[in-house]
Amino acid sequence: MHNFLVQVPPSIIDGITTGAIYALMALGYTLVYGVLRLINFAHSEVFMVGTFASLFTLHALGITKTPTGLAIVGVFLIITIAAMAGSSITAVLVERIAYRPLRKRNSSSLANLISAIGVSFFLQEVYALRYGRDLIPFPRILNKTVLFRIGEGEIRLDKVVVVVVALVMMFVLDRFVNGTRLGRGIRAVAQDSSTAVLMGVNIDRIVTLTFLLGGAMAGVAAMLYGMFYEVTQYNIGFVIGIKGFTAAVLGGIGNIRGALLGGFVLGLVETFGGAIFHAQWVDVVSFSVLVLVLLFRPTGILGESLQRAKA
Amino acid sequence: MFKGKSRKVALPSFIAVSGLIAAACGSSSSSTSSSGSATTAAPASLSIGFFGALTGPNAQLGINIDNGVKLAVSQYNQNAKVKVTLVNLDSQGDPAQAPQLAQKAISDKLVALVGPAFSGESLVADPILEQGQIVNVTPSATNPALATKGWKYWHRIVGNDNAQGPAAAQFIVKKLGSTKVAVIDDASAYGKGIADIVRSTLPTLSATVATSQSVDPTAPDYSSTVNAIMASGATSVFYGGYYDAAGRLLKQLRDAGFTGQFVSDDGSLDPKLISTAGTAAVSNTYATCACGDVSTTAPGQAFTSAYQTMFSTAPGTYSAEGYDAANVILTAIKAGNTTSTAINSYLGSHSFNGITKTIKFSSNGDIQGGGIYVYQAQASSSTFSSLGLVSSLVG
Known part of the structure; x- marks a missing residue:
């Protein structure tokens, strides 16, 4: 028990850090689901492409050891843009190639699902064949300096960056969807797509925009993941994709603020599950929590729909 | 002890059966099989397999072993009466893939396998290989339980956990x-x-x-x-x-x-x-x-330089064991054993000078000795x- 108390502060810190990455992933699932009622299973590969995009940018910049001073900020901006671009372009292409033709033919949601899984395998294998199946290390771009301590918990620079960047991106996305003209388009399509079309909303543009936004969030998550864990692999998106999807369902799929909440709750449940029980029980604990939440709130913690997203 | 005895007793009948099979199969090509001895009608070529991860997250270990096996086979084939071809069974280190690969080894009529490389896949694949009577020599699956299953075709050339x-x-x-x-x-x-x-x-x-x-x-x-x-x-x-x-x-x-x-x-x-x-x-x-350092002995150095020439990289973990495991099988084939059962009884009754150590199998198939x-x-x-x-x- 004493051991557990010692682990409380670090567990909170780690839970929030991993939760921030889950939340960014959850946003991609939730946006697409809100607009198309489709689980985009290729989203994990959108994330994977983002990690590779930031890694290749680092290689192209010739960065092999930790940059210092202002260079850090520059490097960060460049790899963030690269990862966001890589992921968004992938997401939009996936929509164009794998979903839109099916949507135009009014095919069943099952066909969409299979198409999503197919794209997912396709991307994984292309990357595996091109770059091998081993873990590929990142150079260290940010020293893991300890800023200050709370008990045994270390507030580390890289963790602060992960959480702050994630929160800023989430805020920007929330403002975009809830406060701009284009965002209103997204909400309109989410609410009732056929009526939105009658009101003059270009549904194809809105769908593309949705995938673009989801991809951009996955790109930021990918950059943060690469910076934090410093590895990538052809199937790196698989586990993180499942966690992101779980977080989205937990918070209420189709609901942006629900995705944020779901991500942080899942992150904390995982680290505390590991601290109270043992590491081998982490998934048992987190999915038990998911089932319990869904038993009492079948639409997730904050409820389902995008247009009714109120905190 | 009892197990070893029953094996020895069963040996002549194995050979008789294998001789019959060989005679039956090889009847079109040659009919001069002298039944009753190990030198039955030798086929022109035999297939042995490597069973292990060649892709997947822990593929490097499998690749190391496979390269050792490849080297041994290519050296053997340079002057061999019975040529040996190597078939790769890529398990990706995943026990779920193992049963179908073990079945493939049987349906492809492989006479012997190097592997399975990992313990998890061994637990799944070895019972099938046992049923199919395929000799398997693992260079790297170190779980002790593998030696306790009573498998007669299973062998291990490294010390266990x-x-x-x-x-x-x-x-x-x-x-x-x-x-x-x-x-x-x-x-x-x-x-x-x-x-x-x-x-x-x-x-x-x-x-x-x-x-x-x-x-x-x-x-x-x-x-x-x-x-x-x-x-x-x-x-x-x-x-x-x-x-x-x-x-x-x-x-x-x-x-x-x-x-x-x-x-x-x-x-x-x-x-x-x-x-x-x-x-x-x-x-x-x-x-x-359990893998030894082969850089100090003359045969070990010869292996290292041959490996370096063939693959343009230094031998990795278990490369030398893969080489030894393959050579154990190839020595048996060279001695005129062309069926799985004949190879199996040869392995049980002989000792082999490997580059990592002297290899002698116990009656349960595990190696005798082997330091860490x-x-x-x-x-x-x-x-x-x-x-x-x-x-x-x-x-």
């Missing part, structure tokens, strides 16, 4: 001087098997298991495990598993400020552990292995270098 686990524990306590050890595993047949032996050995050396955890080797984040290790006050960590997860766990431990020793097993003995964890993280990092070595990660060269036998290090 019953030797490696206690040796790792002794090295940690007596050589590194750590008495609070966090023991982590990846919940695989191999990783948990060896970690459990470390867990049970530590108290006998008056050391304690500070915390005991199983991690998911595919999970990206080990923060809760790292926190538990830090909170437990452990001065060293033993990890039972493979280099892929070991590297990430080690990196996250060091990032969290863990400065103690990190000791792992032969599954982690690969330069990829160092590239994954980063060179800054691998100080005080060790791996134990320890290797240290070197940040400067990004490789592991041998410190020698554990038994001589702990005195």
Whole structure:
């Protein structure tokens, strides 16, 4: 028990850090689901492409050891843009190639699902064949300096960056969807797509925009993941994709603020599950929590729909 | 003992049966089979297989072994009456893939296999290979339970975890001087098997298991495990598993400020552990292995240079064992044994001069003897270098 108390502060810190990455992933699932009622299973590969995009940018910049001073900020901006671009372009292409033709033919949601899984395998294998199946290390771009301590918990620079960047991106996305003209388009399509079309909303543009936004969030998550864990692999998106999807369902799929909440709750449940029980029980604990939440709130913690997203 | 006896008694009937089969199959090509001896109508060529991960997250170990096997086969084929072709059965290290590959080995009529490489896939594949009567010689699956199943076609040419686990524990306590050890595993047949032996050995050396955890080797984040290790006050960590997860766990431990020793097993003995964890993280990092250091003997050096020429890279972990395992099979074939059963009885009754050690199989298929070595990660060269036998290090 004493051991557990010692682990409380670090567990909170780690839970929030991993939760921030889950939340960014959850946003991609939730946006697409809100607009198309489709689980985009290729989203994990959108994330994977983002990690590779930031890694290749680092290689192209010739960065092999930790940059210092202002260079850090520059490097960060460049790899963030690269990862966001890589992921968004992938997401939009996936929509164009794998979903839109099916949507135009009014095919069943099952066909969409299979198409999503197919794209997912396709991307994984292309990357595996091109770059091998081993873990590929990142150079260290940010020293893991300890800023200050709370008990045994270390507030580390890289963790602060992960959480702050994630929160800023989430805020920007929330403002975009809830406060701009284009965002209103997204909400309109989410609410009732056929009526939105009658009101003059270009549904194809809105769908593309949705995938673009989801991809951009996955790109930021990918950059943060690469910076934090410093590895990538052809199937790196698989586990993180499942966690992101779980977080989205937990918070209420189709609901942006629900995705944020779901991500942080899942992150904390995982680290505390590991601290109270043992590491081998982490998934048992987190999915038990998911089932319990869904038993009492079948639409997730904050409820389902995008247009009714109120905190 | 009884098992060995029954095997010897059964030997002539095996040969008689194999002679009949060979005669029946080879009737079109040659009919001059002298039945009753091992030199039956020799086919023009035979197929042996390599069973292990050639792709997937821990493929490097499989590739190391496969290269050793390839080298042995190509050297053998240079002047052989019965040519041998090598068939690769890529399991990706995944026990779920193993049954169909074992079936494939049977349907492809392979006479012998090097492998299965990992313990988890061995547990699934070996019963099928046993039924199909296919000789299999594993160079690397070190789970002790494999020797207890009563398999007659199974062989192993390295010491098992019953030797490696206690040796790792002794090295940690007596050589590194750590008495609070966090023991982590990846919940695989191999990783948990060896970690459990470390867990049970530590108290006998008056050391304690500070915390005991199983991690998911595919999970990206080990923060809760790292926190538990830090909170437990452990001065060293033993990890039972493979280099892929070991590297990430080690990196996250060091990032969290863990400065103690990190000791792992032969599954982690690969330069990829160092590239994954980063060179800054691998100080005080060790791996134990039943695999010997072949750089000191003349046949070992010849092997190393031939390997270097063929694959333009130095031999890796278990490359030499893969070479030895293949040569054990090839020696049997050279002696005129062209069926699986004949090879099997030859293996049981002869000893072989390998480059890693002298190989003599016990009646349960396990090797007799076989010491445990320890290797240290070197940040400067990004490789592991041998410190020698554990038994001589702990005195």
